[in-house]
Amino acid sequence: MNKAFPLLFLICSLFSGCSENQKLEQQTIERTDKAFRTFQKAKTVEDVGEKLRLLSQAAAQIESPDDTLLTEILDHQIYFYDAIKLYDSSLHYANLMIEKGIETGDTSTLAKAYYRRGRAQLNRENHLEVLRDMHQSQKLYLFTGDSTSAGRRLVELGIAQFRLGDFSGSQASQIQALKLLQNSEDSIFLPRIYNNLAMTYRQLGDLDEAIDEYKNALRIAKTRRDSLALLNNIANIYQEKKDYERSLNLYDSILHLATDKTTFNRIKGNLYYTQWLQNKSGVEDEVKDIMKSRQQENDLIGLMTSYNHLTRMNLKEDPEEALQYAEKYHSLSKKLKSLSDQTQALGYLIQLSPPVQNKKYSLEYMRINDSLSTARNRVKNLFAKIKYDEEQKIKEIKELETLTSNQKLELLQERNRRNLAISTAFLLLASAFFVYYLIKQGHKKKTIREIHQTEVRISKRIHDELANDVYNVITEVENPASLDREVILNKLDSIYSRTRNISRENTPVHTGPGFAEDLQYMLSHSTPAHARLFLTGFQDIAWEKLNAEAKIVIYRSLQELMVNMNKHSEASIIGINFRKNASRLQITYNDNGVGAAAEQLKKASGLQNVENRIVSIGGTFNFQSDKDKGFSANILISM
Known part of the structure; x- marks a missing residue:
């Protein structure tokens, strides 16, 4: 049996705990025990260290392992350990929360716990585990009927796929998330969906579709900062399409709207670089000024962009200066663990470096490319396995449904043996007392009493459920004037079916x-x-x-x-x-x-x-x- 199917069974068996958990949460308002008081105090404390100490104390004061307050405490511990960047601790408590969700049968808790663990894995930049946990979380949220939370988890799942290089998979996840959230007016996640879709289209080379998705995100963006970022991305795509005039006009129209230095430098730097692409001269000093401003602002992401631009601008005119910027670009990209920037920087270094260093950079370039390819194949294989498991799960459910249908068909086919039911009923009655007599001779008193109760129950069922009905049928047959053949046949069929059920319940157990x-x-x-x-x-x-x-x-x-x-x-x-x-x-x-x-x-x-x-x-x-x-x-x- 595959891994996804048993998990579905586990979830189904725990489903009844969901509604009960909601009632228990309402009851916590009236609690006055020590654990609850400590938890309430922890929520009012400002200092995070003291807050975490009180949360641990509250957890230790809980007396019953079934107390739902423990789940709330774990959720707070995960959140605040994340806040102070102690991600190993938040991961530990997320695992405890998952265990608690399974133990208590609370599917909503389990869904949130997988989400919390996924966030902890994201902070550790373990994107493959993010993918696993967000997939599990969204499935559980869908099971509980919370389509909004399921859609949000799909957004984060798609982002993890994008970071792992599975652009087609990311696109599919975002589209599915859009279907779940398009009627929710979610001001945070809907723009992210369109933005992520645009990024995947861009990576897949469909630049026109990317522009359309950025415009969709722009229509529902809530802040000026978000709007400027989207417009900047649209201008970047026009630049990639070599439509420099449109790109420059868009950069110029939004530049004066940037109120923070980081956004201003991003737009201005892209504008200068586009001017260089158009004319190949005249803006290098301005690009260097942007680089210096980014150094002062400690904008490391933006600084990588400046190093990239300056390397490209000096490739032919001044290879030595280009090499210096390429080395800085390479060093910073390694520090920030950006594999795509590392490969870009290594491409420059292979082109610009002397033969002695060229070999080293070439080997590093191949190693990174191989690791990227391996990671992309791994995530695609992972999702292929998940989809296969889902298909197997559906197949097994259908097989169970088919088995049930076959059972019904079998019962219908046995109607022609309904007359056997009457004699079987009396035979079972005689057999019950005979078995009772034999068992009485060879077992302990307690076992005899238990078997006696069982046989009495069988006898009572035969008498109450079968014998009286048989007698009624005999009486009706003796009065042919009012005899209804179809009614008689239906009653006999009912007697036969119940006789088979009694027989099946009491057949010997084969232990081989x-x-x-x-x-x-x-x-x-x-x-x-x-x-x-x-x-x-x-x-x-x-x-x-x-x-x-x-x-x-x-x-x-x-x-x-x-x-x-x-x-x-x-x-x-x-x-x-x-x-x-x-x-x-x-x-x-x-x-x-x-x-x-x-x-x-x-x-x-x-x-x-x-x-x-x-x-x-x-x-x-x-x-x-x-x-x-x-x-x-x-x-x-x-x-």
């Missing part, structure tokens, strides 16, 4: 090599047509290492839980997670049904049977349910 397949088949066939069953970790369990007694207990216990679900829960999603924890097998059951009060469940004989079975082999069983909040159970068995 085919046990896993039988267990999976039973769970699938116990799921009603309107519901979905999600299994996670099933294939990872070494079933052959379990003894026969444990297999029987697991089979019957899960069968009892599925019977209870069918009778009472009205669930539409059932999740069962299997996980080997040290030397124990942990099975977690969740459904999103109507639930019931704990006192009511404690009286249920079915759950008591489950607990008796599990305790008999040294395991533990506990469950949790509230009315209208679903049902969950946890089973631990030694392997």
Whole structure:
């Protein structure tokens, strides 16, 4: 089974925790415990160091691992460690938040936790991990119905793809984000989408489309600074298209609007360089003045641009001066870890350097190009794998749906054997008492009592559900005058179907090599047509290492839980997670049904049977349910 599919199962099984979490957050307003008071105090403190100390103290004061306040504390810790640039710490707490989201079943927390970890990875410039986490976050937000947050995460995912050189993938992510956010009036992320689309079109060589996307961003830009940056980019593309007049006119029209030195130098520097491209003379001193201003402002990004321009302007006229600027350009690009600028600078150095150094620069150029190519292939392969996993997930869901349809078809085909149901019902009744007699001779008193309860239940079901109906059918057949053939056939079909269900629930459990397949088949066939069953970790369990007694207990216990679900829960999603924890097998059951009060469940004989079975082999069983909040159970068995 692929990696994406089990994650979907896990999410589905945890879905019921989302609405509950919202209610718990509302309840925190009334809290007065020590952890909550410390957390409130931390939020009012201005000093970040003291704030983080109080947050750690509040986390230590939490008594219950299920307390949702811990999630809020972790979120604050991540944010403020990011603020003081301690990114390893923020990454640590993001990982804790992910673990907490999985433990509590809170999908919204899990989505935010992956986003927080992605931001921490971005600060560490680990763009491949940013891509992984933002992809996971947007999928989870989509699952919870939060399309706005999902769209924002897609924007950041697309930016990560762009930085990794996957321009086509970045473009696809931005377009998908635009579909999710186009009706949201998002003043921050919508301009970023259009700007990112323009950047990808520019990298892919479609300059006209790039201009159109910059204009789209310009229409919704909210600040003068953003508008000037977009207009500057449009002028740069006109420069690339060698439409120098239009480029110069645009630079000139916006220059007087720049109020900060960095923006002014960017526009002015581009204007001078464009004039040089047009006339090849007359502006070198002005470009040097821009370089000096950028040095004073410590504008390192802009300074790289100045070194690039001055190198290019002196390539033919003064190669020695060009070499000096190329060396500065190369040194600064390495400092800023800009691989694209490094390759540009190395191209100049290979052209200008003497033979001794030329070889060194050539080798470095090839190494960087190879690393860029490897990174781009890696990200494309990663996304290809993700898409493949998604396709496999959809395929498996369709296969489950087909299996359900086949089951219905099988039941319909068995209608011609409905007369067998009457004799089978009486045979089951006799067999139940016979099995009860045999088991009574060879088992302990507690086990006998449990089996007796089971057989009584079978007998009661046969009497209440089948015998009375059989008698009614016989009575109707004896009165041919009022006999309705179709009604009689439908009743017999119902009797036969219920007889088969009772038979299936009480057939012997085969504990040999085919046990896993039988267990999976039973769970699938116990799921009603309107519901979905999600299994996670099933294939990872070494079933052959379990003894026969444990297999029987697991089979019957899960069968009892599925019977209870069918009778009472009205669930539409059932999740069962299997996980080997040290030397124990942990099975977690969740459904999103109507639930019931704990006192009511404690009286249920079915759950008591489950607990008796599990305790008999040294395991533990506990469950949790509230009315209208679903049902969950946890089973631990030694392997």
